[in-house]
Amino acid sequence: MPRKIPLRQYVQLLSGYLRPQWKSITALTALLLFTIALQLINPQIIRYFIDTAQSEAQPRALLYAAILFIGVSLVHQGITVWATYISENVGWVATNKLRGDVAAHCLRLDMSFHKSHTSGTLIERVDGDINALANFFSSFVITLMANLLLVFGILALLFIEGWQIGLGMLFFVVAAIWSIQYIRKYASPYWGKMRQMSAEFYGFLGEHLEGTEDTRANGATGFVMHRFYELLRKWLPIRVRAFFGFATMWITTIIVFAIGNAVAFAICAYLWNKGAMTIGTVYMIFYYTELMAKPIERIRTQIEDLQKADASIVRIQELLATKSAIPEGTGAALPHGPLSVRFDRVTFGYEDTATTLGGIDFELGKSRSLGVLGRTGSGKTTLARLLLRFYDPRAGGIYLGGVDIRNPYVRDVRQRVGMVTQQIEIFQGTVRDNLTFFDDTIADDRIVGVLEELGLGGWYRSLPNGLDEMLESSGGGLSAGEAQLLAFARVFLSDPGLVILDEASSRLDPVTEQKIEAAVSKLLHNRTCIIIAHRLATIQRVDDILVLEQGRIVEHGDRQTLARDSGSRFSRMMATGMEEVLA
Incomplete structure (x- = not known):
């Protein structure tokens, strides 16, 4: 059974996202109240028309009654359209705001969270769950109250006509x-299960669509499709049970409405035979009885939507309650210019592994460069992730410019540390947006200047739309070298105090690599740099060398000094060929 949501949580959610739209909410409330009045008036007009026609009154009175009925109906329809527009607008504004808050929260969470949740699962949380709240935000409370008021209004008028008909209704x-409420209690749990199953299915789908090339190349298509149908078979009975609850409520309301009509007919027939009411009054009561079915049906729909909203609210609140393993800093400022780096007995391990780094202790002066070497899995990339605060160490401290990396705001750390990796992400957007990450304060002249410096001037001039040229997601249409050079351009534009190159040239052919040598030298000028590499050529410019083995420092020192020392590991790498040593 899903957790029961306290009333105050509904109130907090509604007030938080609807308060900024109080003018629209007020207008919507006024329109709905007006429509209630119009719906209560029309049956009275019909009664007058029928009774007047029976009394053989002047046709003029009937004409006025007909015109009034048509006028009220047209006004009611017009106001309904207006109210629907406002309601939908309120719902979209509120859900988009919530969607933005949830997406921003996900982006603030640490890497361990994102490794344990697929992109498809998060998309379903951010979009699917919040879409289920559209009606909850747009009109749930107002529509529910308006329909209850309409029911009370009809009952009051029926009691005025006769206590028997009022009591029966x-x-x-x-x-x-x-x-309806009784059946809802049994149907509600299945909506929560359906939302969970939906997230699991889209998570699986997103993961395997991203890896289509590997799936085909390794002959895993059969397995993927088997898993696909397995999830569908698991999803179907849950979906059937959820919609069976909906169908049960729908059938129940039809039966109750039929009984209500029968009761109304019986009481009206009894009172008419006794001469206690006219034919016009009988028709008016029948009209009210039919009209009463509409608000009750809407109440049923609102309750059904609340079932879906309950499941989504719980899941969204669980997501928003997830705390990042990386606590926000206190706002300490990092110094301007190049940043020194110091690891003070740092120990770290991922959740699913033992210690990845043990007792890492070194210092890199500002404006100096460090080459980090080691076999695959020795902890080289983990060093870089710690410097960007993707993770925090289990023990020890990391200092940038003499400031504990945990004290500045996380965004400030990442603004001052630039990183280029082997895997380059190109987003669907313009060249400008891909280089500036939508920072419109960076002038176009500066962007073009950076592209020229990196040797991308010819490529840029070949673009029909210049900086407004659209790039495809994942870099379709770009060579590996061009994508890598764009990544370098991003770092240039962010102007960091520390640059980390994580095997950044591994995807480049020798010609392209030589092409950016001069540009990289400019990038490293007056900046601290850490280069993680597998090839000797990429660390010829560094000042210091650090060699890792099984998460521990086995050698650290000045590059030239280590190169001259025939007993050093670095010297043996140079003699043997580093590619063979680190294989």
């Missing part, structure tokens, strides 16, 4: 609402 309303 009151019993009908109580039975209808009780039966």
Whole structure:
């Protein structure tokens, strides 16, 4: 059974996202109240028309009644359209704001969270769950209250006409609402299960669509499709049970409405035979009885939507309650210019592994460069991730420019540390947006200047739309070298104090690599740099060398000094060929 949501949580959610739209909410409330009045007036006009026609009154009176009925109906329809527009607008504004808050929260969470949740699962949380709240935000409370008021208004008018008909319809309303609420109690859990299953399915789908090339190349298509159908088979009975609950409520309301109509007919026939009411009054009561079915049906729909909203609210609140393993800093400022780096007995391990780094202790002066060497899995990339605060060490401290990396705001750390990796992400957007990450304060002249410096001037001039040229997602249409050079351009534009190159040239052919040598030298000028590499050529410019083995420093020192020392590991790498040593 899903967790029961306290009323105050509904109130907090609604007030938080609807308060900025209080003018629209007020207008919507006024329009709905006006429509209630119009719906209560029309049956009175019909009664007058029928009774007047029977009394053989002047046709003029009937004409006025008909015109008034048509006028009220047209006004009611116009106001309904207006109210629907406002309601939908309120819902979209509120859900888009919530969607933005949830997406921003996900982006603030640490890497361990994102490794344990697929992109498809998060998309379903951010989009699917929040879409289920559209009606909850747009009109749930107002529409529910308006329909209850309409029911009370109809009951009051029926009691005025006769206590027998009023009492009969009151019993009908109580039975209808009780039966709907009773069935909802049993149907609600399946909506939560369906939302969870939906997230699992889209998570699986997103993961394997991203890896289509590997799936085909390794002959895993059969397995993927087997898993696909397996999830569908698991999803179907949950979906059937959820919609069976909906169908049960729908059938119940039809039965209750039929009983209500029968009761109304019986009471009206009895009173008419006694001469206690006119034919016009009988028709008016029948009209009110039919009209009462509409608000009760809407109440049923609102409750059904609340079932979906309950499941989504719980899942969204669980996501928003997830705390990042990387606590926000206190706002300490990092110094301008190049940043020194110091690891003070740092120990770290991923959740699913033992210690990855043990007792890492070194210092890199500002404006100096460090080459980090080691076999695959020795902890080289983990060093870089710690410097960007993708993770925090289990023990020890990391200092940038003499400031503990945990004290500045996380965004400030990442603004001052630039990183280029082997895997380059190109987003669907313009060249400008891909280089500036939508920072419109960076002038176009500066962007073009950086592209020229990196040797991308010819490529840029070949673009029909210049910086407004659209790039495809994942870099379709770009060579590996061009994508790598764009990544270098991003770092140039962010102007960091520390640059990390994580085997950044591994995807480049020798010609392209030589092409950016001069540009990289400019990038490293007056900046601290850490280069993680597998090839000797990429660390010829560094000042210091650090060699890792199984997460521990086995050698650290000045590059030239280590190169001259025939007993050093670095010297043996140079003699043997580093590619063979680090294989």
